[in-house]
Amino acid sequence: KAGVTQTPRYLIKTRGQQVTLSCSPISGHRSVSWYQQTPGQGLQFLFEYFSETQRNKGNFPGRFSGRQFSNSRSEMNVSTLELGDSALYLCASSPRGSHRDTNLDTQYFGPGTRLTVL
Amino acid sequence: GIQVEQSPPDLILQEGANSTLRCNFSDSVNNLQWFHQNPWGQLINLFYIPSGTKQNGRLSATTVATERYSLLYISSSQTTDSGVYFCAAVTSGSARQLTFGSGTQLTVLP
Numbered sequence: 001k002a003g004v005t006q007t008p009r010y011l012i013k014t015r016g017q018q019v020t021l022s023c024s025p026i027s028g029h030r031s032v033s034w035y036q037q038t039p040g041q042g043l044q045f046l047f048e049y050f051s052e053t054q055r056n057k058g059n060f061p062g063r064f065s066g067r068q069f070s071n072s073r074s075e076m077n078v079s080t081l082e083l084g085d086s087a088l089y090l091c092a093s094s095p096r097g098s099h100r101d102t103n104l105d106t107q108y109f110g111p112g113t114r115l116t117v118l
Numbered sequence: 119g120i121q122v123e124q125s126p127p128d129l130i131l132q133e134g135a136n137s138t139l140r141c142n143f144s145d146s147v148n149n150l151q152w153f154h155q156n157p158w159g160q161l162i163n164l165f166y167i168p169s170g171t172k173q174n175g176r177l178s179a180t181t182v183a184t185e186r187y188s189l190l191y192i193s194s195s196q197t198t199d200s201g202v203y204f205c206a207a208v209t210s211g212s213a214r215q216l217t218f219g220s221g222t223q224l225t226v227l228p
Contacts, residue, residue, distance in 0.1 A: 031214055033214055033215070033216070035216070035218075037159070042218060042220050042221070043204065043206070043216075043218035044218075045215045045216060045217070048213055048214055048215060055213050055214075056213045056214070056215050058215070088159050090159075090161065092161075092216075094214050105148065105149045105166070105208065105214055106149075106151065106163065106166040107151065107163075107214060107216060108163060109153070109160060109161040109162075109163075110160070111158065111159065111160045112158075112159045112160060114159065
């Protein structure tokens with residue numbers, strides 16, 4: 001099976017712009033989560049989507065949003081970019097779709113999108 | 119929320135040495151995973167191990183859920199083992215939200 005793919009891999013934007021990142025999960029995986037990694041804050045959870053619904057959201061401002069399509073592909077959007085949004089954005093997919101059966105909870109990560117805000 | 123602490127923060131080894139990385143967590147967990155972050159930033163799955171012991175080649179992991187810690191063992195280390203190792207946990211009721219530790223930076227010298 002192909003792994004989690006993310007596009008683009010690198011992105012340079014200026015303050016005030018908006019950006020959309022894309023994530024394609026492993027085939028058959030229905031859950032997609034997004035994480036932000038910065039040197040100062042480490043790896044932090046942004047949100048999780050399952051069946052086109054946001055299941056859980058981390059402690060980020062409303063400028064960060066996402067969505068999931070019927071084929072499980074997901075996008076995240078950051079509006080009004082700030083310098084502090086420069087980070088590696090990682091997407092992860094997971095096979096399962098309910099809160100039971102934790103054996104299917106393993107999360108598999110994509111290569112990430114490195115966003116630089118100037 | 120759950121706190122995840124890793125130790126040591128940095129570890130420098132000679133090739134061929136063994137090492138143990140530790141992960142302490144503050145609450146009971148439904149999911150605990152170990153990852154290796156490669157130089158390009160991708161998180162590579164090592165183990166899904168909310169409890170018990172697993173082995174994969176030179177790597178093994180043990181989680182003692184009742185005492186809220188997990189250990190990652192690397193035997194006969196190689197230079198390609200260098201990188202940052204993360205553990206991450208999910209608690210009951212938080213769906214699949216992984217809370218990460220701050221990582222252990224491992225450097226294996228030739």
